Amino acid sequence: RQPIVAIDGPAGAGKSTVARKVAESLGLIYLDTGAMYRAVTWLVLETGIKTDDEPAIAELVSQCDLKLTNSQVLIDGHDVTSQIRSWEVTDRVSAIAALPSVRRFLVEIQHQMGQKGGLVAEGRDIGTNVFPDAEIKIFLTASIQERARRRQQDLISQGQTEVSLSELELAIEKRDRQDSTRSLAPLLKADDAIEIDTDKLTVEEVIAQIVGLYRK
Template sequence: MIVVIDGPAGSGKSSTARAVAHELNIQYLDSGALYRAVTYLFLESEQSLPKFFESLYSVQLTFKFDNEFQVTLNGERITEAIRDPMVSEHVSRIAAMTKVREYINALMKKTVQNDLYIADGRDLGTAVFPKAECKFFMIADLEIRAKRRHQELNTNGIKVSYSEVIAEIKRRDKIDSTRDNDPLKQADDAILIDSSAFNFDE
């Protein structure tokens, strides 16, 4: 069984999914972290895209949820490295590539076969798990999302200005909602949640 929460950056989907996983003692799948991992791999490899695509299926990308979503690449923990601003700058572009999406989607589908998961992303309810037992789509006002993300980054020791964060969210929103492959959109059978006026506990 899988429950999915889709939505744009900063809408609260990841925090909500993690909290539910903790509360119900079920598995959590952070699809965004997997796309960040592939983006990190591409930036580190310094390969051309054709060469990178050829090598993608030979890497060992593993993950687990144990109080936090931990990502390992070829045996090396990269949980913190994938949150680097350079990765954030490029992840939407890399995530829009068909071969990358095929790789990540196959990995996610294989992973959730034998356990109970809650997952968050942008196209899980429409493209990856269209038959998910329960679907939600979270939104929030742009300014609220930027404030949340700015606070999260500062908490993690990444110093960026609020204006930089809001510009980055606008850029990612445009890329995610207009890409040809599996764009960000609400599934017809998803429950819409506007978290603008909610604090985390609510």
Template sequence: SKNIVITIDGPAGAGKSSVARGVAKRLGLSYLDTGALYRAIAYTLDKAAIPPVEGESLSATLRDLSVALASGRVFVDGKDVTDLIRNPLVDSLASKYSALPSVRARLLDIQREQVLGGGLVADGRDMGTVVFPLAPLKIFLTASEEVRARRRFDELVSRGQVDVDFDSVLEDIKTRDRSDRERACSPLVEAPDSVVLDSSSLSVDQVVDRIVSLAEGAR
């Protein structure tokens, strides 16, 4: 059906967003980038000087702010933050704030509501385990740490960041994955019914082809 949900979870740099975009395009579905929601909220809380700990100031701020997605852009309190959240600082902020149960709870509805617009390809860390547990096709996309760090490094360089070095990108990836895998609330973990794909030696198109044929079988 047109309302199919395909989930793609996995560690940083596995290629989730390129693959999810590609699959969405091929199947005529929309793409839901849940990392952008965590990044947007982390960026906003940090700017507001709300530290990443549970408490009244965090709850009150989460209660009062608004988060919205429209045409691939993310808005917090009406401000388009899309271009402010793709950098190493926000990588690390997102991973700190995303460990907090109240932050995750705050973003649950907005993620699930996206299905009302039709089928989608959702990428993140807990799409198949928590947000869309009934999805008929769940992918867990991985790649070796070196490959993932290399991709992230190339991406930063192509965005014009000049002050990056490979070893610190590799360290950041390791730290972020460890914290995503070890947190108590919605950790990064393979859903038992997921298909695990290792993209270390595959191109984006090859991974997309594989998922599209799995989706054709799942319909």
């Protein structure tokens, strides 16, 4: 198979922007695994199933039709590309992502998509669990203040100006806590991952570092 680049890290560390651009410059496929957990969460909320009703969620997930392209996310025929970024989905996604049946199903799809390699996969457990033999493993971090500031910039660019930095910090900390303390495939730096602290780096500098590591 062709090489795989695994990029993991906490919420708001810049993984999506970086992974997308690294994939573009290396001519690889971009796989946003967070979007998959978000799409399933959207479907759970849409169908009105309680977020702690695991048997019903397991059934729903095993029958859903999930499609990811470089720019779109579709679930059961609905284009949910923008809805999966909503506050409601973001608030619930960690609980849904902690369910074993959901992870089993989505990791299976991720393995299928990665069979031939040639991709940049981004998430929380890519280097540790999904593709533990990935050639390049990156763990992206940034301080909580910087991550909240970046999220606020994103929201402002989408026309949402009323969310305060302290609210964002609390929401990000809550999600990190849930993602790092779950029993199944928690957010963890793989032993052989290279950690990049992005606080004082531009997006371009982070991309250049990863592309450089790939080409070495």
